Amino acid sequence: MCVLFCTLSQAQVQYKKPVVYLTFDDGPSSDGVTELILDVLARHNAKATFFVTGARARANPEKIRQILDGGHALGNHTLSHGRLTSLFDHQVAQELIDTNTYILAAGGPIMNCFRAPFGDTNRRVNDIALRLGLRKVGWTIDTRDWDVFVDPEQIAVQLEDSQNQSIVLMHDGPKSRWRTLQVFSRWMEDTGHTYSFEALPDCAQPVIESYASNDLPPRTESVASTIKTAVPSPVVVQTIPQLLAKLKAYKISLLPEVVAQSSIKSSNQF
Numbered sequence: 001m002c003v004l005f006c007t008l009s010q011a012q013v014q015y016k017k018p019v020v021y022l023t024f025d026d027g028p029s030s031d032g033v034t035e036l037i038l039d040v041l042a043r044h045n046a047k048a049t050f051f052v053t054g055a056r057a058r059a060n061p062e063k064i065r066q067i068l069d070g071g072h073a074l075g076n077h078t079l080s081h082g083r084l085t086s087l088f089d090h091q092v093a094q095e096l097i098d099t100n101t102y103i104l105a106a107g108g109p110i111m112n113c114f115r116a117p118f119g120d121t122n123r124r125v126n127d128i129a130l131r132l133g134l135r136k137v138g139w140t141i142d143t144r145d146w147d148v149f150v151d152p153e154q155i156a157v158q159l160e161d162s163q164n165q166s167i168v169l170m171h172d173g174p175k176s177r178w179r180t181l182q183v184f185s186r187w188m189e190d191t192g193h194t195y196s197f198e199a200l201p202d203c204a205q206p207v208i209e210s211y212a213s214n215d216l217p218p219r220t221e222s223v224a225s226t227i228k229t230a231v232p233s234p235v236v237v238q239t240i241p242q243l244l245a246k247l248k249a250y251k252i253s254l255l256p257e258v259v260a261q262s263s264i265k266s267s268n269q270f
């Protein structure tokens with residue numbers, strides 16, 4: 001019998017918490033929901049990944065900084081939250097590139113992952129994204145917090161299904177999704193300590209501290225220009241020059257608002 005030694009060896013084995021990847025789509029919101037999510041995460045020393053839209057990043061650039069300051073990761077959720085599979089190739093690319101450039105304009109990193117709105121993607125879309133250095137990220141648990149007819153307790157039930165390596169889909173704002181936060185906050189208080197919440201490794205990127213606006217190219221031609229020309233092999237861009245080279249290769253110009261950063265900061269169109 002090895003009761004004594006077996007007990008000792010078991011005690012020496014360190015318990016590793018299951019890793020759960022919390023993700024929040026559709027932000028950053030302009031009605032305070034992003035900040036509340038960040039507060040809950042900070043209280044529990046939890047990291048998450050925010051799949052933001054270019055339109056909302058444009059309207060709330062300071063929230064992008066708050067997300068990054070909290071140690072969280074960003075993912076590309078397209079400019080206008082359209083259905084990517086119904087768009088032409090150059091429109092798909094423009095949705096993704098414009099979102100990346102608004103994040104850059106807000107002082108964020110070059111993103112390297114994307115999540116298709118509504119999960120509406122296919123091989124063609126994924127290939128375009130990959131050529132822009134964006135890997136597809138899905139989810140394994142849909143809390144259905146987007147469905148106003150779902151009982152809040154059902155959201156809690158979905159959260160309780162979390163296990164090691166789960167990717168949990170939730171949403172950031174608007175205020176109509178307030179109940180998401182209430183349920184999430186309570187779940188974190190009750191059971192959150194049993195998990196280790198981390199940002200998705202595929203989305204993590206170092207933050208680019210600053211860049212000169214005159215590094216950005218002038219708007220040279222219409223967005224309608226095609227990317228059907230020969231495209232480079234998939235390469236994850238790491239620096240502004242690399243991104244600009246990639247944009248040039250695709251003959252796609254930056255939005256004029258990105259070139260003139262001051263106009264982004266004063267814009268509230270979205």
Ligand SMILES: [Zn+2]
Nearest residue numbers: 025026117118
């Ligand atoms: Zn979405």
